[in-house]
Amino acid sequence: MSQFLKLREFWLAVLIAALVFATNMRAPGFATPERFAGIVEDSSILMILALGQMVVILTRSIDLSVASNLALSGMIVALINKAAPGIPVPALMLIATSFGLLLGALNGLFIWRLGIPAIVVTLGSLTIYRGVIFLIAGGQWVNADAFSSSFVAYTRIEFLGLSLLVWYAVVIVIAFLILMSRTSLGRSFYAVGVNPTAAVYAGIDVGRTTFYAFCLSGLLSGFCGYLWVSRYVIGSVEVARGYELTVVAACVIGGISISGGVGTVAGAVLGALFLGVINGALPVINISPFWQMAISGAAIILAVVLNGRGAKRGQRLILKNAEAAA
Amino acid sequence: MSLQSTETRRIPDRLGTPLKSAIFSWPSLLIVVAVVLFVVNSLASPYFLSPWSLSDATFNFTEKVLIALAMALLIIAGEIDLSVASIIALASTMMGLALQYGANTPELVLIGIVTGLVCGAFNGFLVTGLGLPSIVVTIGTMSFFRGISYIVLGDEAFKGYPASFSYFGQGYVFWVFSFEFALFVVCSLIYYVLLHRTNFGRQVFAIGNNDVAARFSGIRVERVKFILFLLTGLMSGIASVLLTSRLDSTRPSIAVGWELEAVTMVVLGGVSILGGAGTIQGVVIAALIMGLVTFGLGLLNVPGIVMSIVIGALLIFVIALPILFRKFRNRRR
Structure with a gap:
């Protein structure tokens, strides 16, 4: 089973490489390290968000409020920076992150304590958080x-040829690799998603684990709020509107099963990178940017079809085993 | 989506009396909310209580509720369609394209509806034919359908629809009753009968409660679900005709975000997002509530984005309150 999963991420990586080289054929100079670094930089925020979303999807939930959370946390640090430019940027990062954590925890509390389905809660908070941006910014x-200038610089300073933005993503990816494979919290995300009933018998508090997943997703969204505002140098109500679906799309393309329990850090990262490569390649080969949406839509459908075939086979097998056992 | 598998389902020894259960039902709670909103609105603004402004208010929700009706059935059956707003965009784009080739009004309407049906069939095929999760499939087709509109239109717009075409979105059947409102009433009745008075409706509930059991009792689960996706596509096509006619133009960004509003209507209307329970009455009243809130706040010059806070809060708290109430009652026992 684990070999099969490895294969899926492997093929996604192959596909991304093929895409890069195909683009390079049409427009030589695309596959240079500098260009690729640019694409990685463009997809860094999406990677971080996809990791947060992955944890939530693993627990059989979904967090549709990530983009609104990002925009709200970003707006808060933007306003603070405007009012008091003297506050050091790391403090602002901390503020954005903890505010995002708070928003995520609010979602989590409603889902854990009241048992309201995640899709309903985050659908509500998606509109509420974005409305609040309008209120606080007037x-x-x-x-x-x-x-x-330091607010803007903290995603742009170059270190070993890559901008700090990429390094944040690298650190978070490594942290997630450790979290998901080496800690009991990481393993319990999987356990809850694969079989909540069995997880309860294994002594895992399902509700609490789901709550932590939403906290994590909120925390990363808040941090990305700072990154987004710093990178695109704008704070507005429209920041990242509709981006929650791109984040879910990155997860789906990365082979994270929407029914929970299946997915890897590498998958989420590659899924985000795939969308980044497509967005980076289109202008280079002179395709109108208006094609972007349809192509990423087609990519999502294709990814689900390919992933789904594996899942369906697995499902049939389980049914067969159950019959044999009976 | 939620983790209810560890919770036991209790079956009461005796059902409550019909009157009592009707009074404490979800639709009655919604009616109370709607009446309160109506009274508050008419006190807050002197312009609210006039037949024409009330008639204008209906345009806020008639197109969305047409989608919500079909979406309710789909959600009751345990599926979801997030691509509805994109179907509107695509159908509208196709109508605009046909207009460039000189289509007349009946042809335009036909093209809008057929586009909706084709999109619905595409979703239905992916979900039922290939056995894929609908939430992901329709997130994909959501980008795909609207993406086609962007490819066709870019940053342009189709304009200049024939004068007779404007009847659907701007015409009045009788006095202040618009064509859209009349269609909303007729469709609500049809969907009420379909869900609550036919075999098909019972099959939808059965599938939503337990699709394995439904399959074993001889219900063709895939076929029913496919029909539901077709219906959702159809209603989106109709909504597209209405909206295009009302706006008298097509842009690729038409109806952005409507999928979430339609889902909000359905969930606010008491349909369980986990499937298996819900009523058309609830959805219709929830639509009225959302229409009242947006229109009332609009009269008070509250910007649209602030209204969305109210809608979002309404969604969460209307669902949270009964749960909190039940928790509190259980604790006292």
């Missing part, structure tokens, strides 16, 4: 000239 934008 409908105003925070424009580029309002930010302090």
Whole structure:
């Protein structure tokens, strides 16, 4: 089974490489390390968000509020930076992250304590969080000239040829690799998703684990709030609108099963990278950017069809085993 | 989606009296909310209580509720369709394309509806034919359908629909009753009968409660689900005709975000997002509530984004309150 999973991520990586080289044929100079670093940089935020979403999807839930959470946390640090440029940026990062954590925990509490389905709660908080941005900013934008230079620099400083933005993503990916494979919390995310009843018998608090998943997703969304505002140098109500579905799409393309329990860190990262490569390749080969949406939609459908065939086979097998046991 | 598998389902020894259960049912609670909102609105703004402004208010929800009706059946059967708003965009784009080739009004309507049906069939095939989870499939087709609109239109717009076409979104059947409102009433009745008074409706409930058991009792689960996706596509096509006619133009960004509003209506209407339970009455009243809230706040010059806070809060708290109430009652025992 684990070999089969490895194969899936392997093929996704092959597909991404093929895409890069095919683009390079049409537009030589695309497959240079600098260009690729640019694409990785473009998809860093998506990678981080996809990891948070992965944990939530593993526990059989979904977090549709990530983009609104990102925009709200981002707006808060943007406003703080505008009002008090003297506050050091790491403190702002901490503020954005903890605020995101708070928003995620609110979602988690409703789901854990009241048993309201995650899709309902996060559908509600998606609209509420985005509305709150309008309220706290009074409908105003925070424009580029309002930010302090260090606020903007903390995603741009280069270190070993890559910008800090990429390094944040690298650190988070490594942290997730450890979390998901080496800690009991990481393993319990999988356990809850594969079989909640069995997880209860194994002494795992299903509700609490789901709550932690939403906390994690919120925390990363909050951190990405700072990253987004710093990278695109704008704070507004429209920041990352509709991005929650892109994040889910990255997870799905990365082979994370929407029915829970199946998915890897590598899958989430490659899924995000895949969308990044497509978005980076289209302008280079002179395809109108208006094609982007249809192509990523087709990619999602294709990914589900390919992943689904494996899942269906697995399901049949389980049925057969159950019959044999009876 | 939620983790209820460890919870036991209790079956009462005796059912409550019909009157009592009707009074404490979800639709009655919603009616109370709707009446309160109506009274508050008419006190808050002097312009609210006039037949024409009330008639204008109906345009806020008639198109969305048409989708919500079909979506309710789909959610009761345990599936979901997030691509509805994109189907509207695609159907509208196809109508606009046909217009460039000189289509007349009946042809335009036909093209809009057929596009909706084709999109619904595509979703239905992916979900029932290939056995894929509908939430992911329709997130994919959501980008795909609207993506086609963007490919066709880019940042352009189709305009100049024939004058007779504007009847669907702007015409009145009788006095203040618009064509859209009349269609909403007729469709609500049809869906009420379909869900609550036919075999097909019972099959939808059976599938939503337990699709394995439904299969063993001889229900063709795949076929029923396919029909439901077709219906959702059909209603989206009809909504697209209405909306295009009302706006008198097509842009690729038409009806963005409507899928979430339609789902909100359905869930607010008491349909269980886990499937197996819900009523059309509830959905219709929930639509009225959302229409009242947005229109009332609009009269008070509250911006749309703030209204969305109210809608979001309404969604969470209307569902949370009964649960909190039940928890509190159980604790006292």
